Amino acid sequence: MKKRTMIIYAVILLTGCMIAVMSGYSQEDVTTVEDSAFENKMRPAVPFLHDQHNEMAEIDDCNVCHHVYEDGKPVEDDSSEGQECSECHTFNKGDTPMSLVNIYHLQCKGCHQKKKAGPIMCSECHPR
Numbered sequence: 001m002k003k004r005t006m007i008i009y010a011v012i013l014l015t016g017c018m019i020a021v022m023s024g025y026s027q028e029d030v031t032t033v034e035d036s037a038f039e040n041k042m043r044p045a046v047p048f049l050h051d052q053h054n055e056m057a058e059i060d061d062c063n064v065c066h067h068v069y070e071d072g073k074p075v076e077d078d079s080s081e082g083q084e085c086s087e088c089h090t091f092n093k094g095d096t097p098m099s100l101v102n103i104y105h106l107q108c109k110g111c112h113q114k115k116k117a118g119p120i121m122c123s124e125c126h127p128r
C-alpha cells in the first residue's frame with residue numbers, strides 16, 4: 001500500500017511539473033513568423049518553431065537573426081531580440097511591399113541555401 005501511495009504522489013508531482021513547463025513554454029515560444037507590418041497578407045503565417053529551429057540548426061548567437069548595426073557593420077555583442085524585423089526594415093516612401101519580404105527571404109532562405117539544409121521552396125515555408 002505504501003508503494004502505491006508513493007507512486008500516486010510521484011504522478012501528481014510529475015503532472016504538476018509538466019503543466020508548469022508547458023504553460024511557461026506556450027507563453028514564450030514563437031511558433032510562426034507573423035510580422036505585423038504585413039497588413040494584407042497573401043499567404044498564411046510561416047511556421048517557425050523558434051527554439052526548436054535554432055537548436056536543430058545549431059545557431060548559438062541570437063544576433064545571427066536579431067542583429068544590430070552600427071556604421072553599416074553588424075555589432076558583435078549586441079542583439080535586437082524582441083524587436084520585430086519591420087521596426088527597422090520599414091516600408092519607406094517609395095519602397096514596394098516586396099522590400100520587407102526580401103529581407104525575410106534573404107535571411108531565412110539565404111542561410112538554408114548556404115548550409116544546404118532547411119526549406120527553400122515557397123510551399124515549404126508557406127503552407128496552403
Ligand code: HEC
Nearest residue numbers: 030033034035054059061062064065066081082083084085
Ligand atoms: C534563425 C533566426 C533567429 C534566431 C537565431 C533567433 N531568433 Fe528570435 N525570432 C526570430 C524571428 C523570425 C522572430 C519573430 C519576429 C516577429 O515577427 O516578431 C523572433 C522572435 C523573437 C522574440 C519575440 C518573441 C515574441 O513573443 O514576440 C524574442 C524575445 C526572441 N526572438 C529572442 C531570441 C533569442 C533570445 C535568441 C537567441 C537565443 C533568438 N531569438 C534567436 C528569429 C530568430
Ligand code: HEC
Nearest residue numbers: 065066067068069080083084085087088089103104106107
Ligand atoms: C535594430 C534594427 C534592426 C532589426 C530589428 C533588424 N534589422 Fe536587419 N538590418 C538592419 C540594418 C541597419 C542593416 C544594414 C543596412 C541594410 O542593409 O538595411 C540590416 C541588414 C539586414 C539584411 C541584409 C544583410 C544581411 O545580414 O544579410 C537582412 C537580410 C536583414 N537585415 C534581415 C533582418 C531580419 C529577417 C530581421 C528580423 C529577424 C532583422 N533584419 C531585424 C537593422 C535591423
Ligand code: HEC
Nearest residue numbers: 033046048049053056057064107108111112115117118119
Ligand atoms: C543561420 C542559418 C539559418 C537561418 C537564418 C534560418 N534557418 Fe531555418 N534552418 C536552418 C538549418 C541549418 C536547418 C536544417 C536543420 C536540420 O534539419 O537539422 C533549418 C530548417 C528549417 C525548417 C525545417 C525544420 C523546422 O524547424 O521545422 C524551417 C521550417 C525553417 N528552417 C524555417 C526558417 C525561417 C522561417 C527562417 C527565417 C525566419 C529561418 N529558417 C532562418 C538554418 C537557418
Ligand code: HEC
Nearest residue numbers: 033034035041042043046101104108109119120121122125
Ligand atoms: C525559408 C522560408 C521561406 C521561403 C522558402 C519562402 N518564404 Fe516567403 N516569407 C517567409 C517569411 C518568414 C515571411 C514573413 C512572413 C510574415 O511575417 O508574415 C515571408 C513573407 C512572404 C510574403 C509577404 C507576406 C504575405 O503573406 O503576403 C510573400 C508574398 C511571400 N513570402 C512569398 C513567397 C514566395 C512566392 C516564395 C517562393 C518563391 C517564398 N515566399 C518562399 C519565408 C519564406
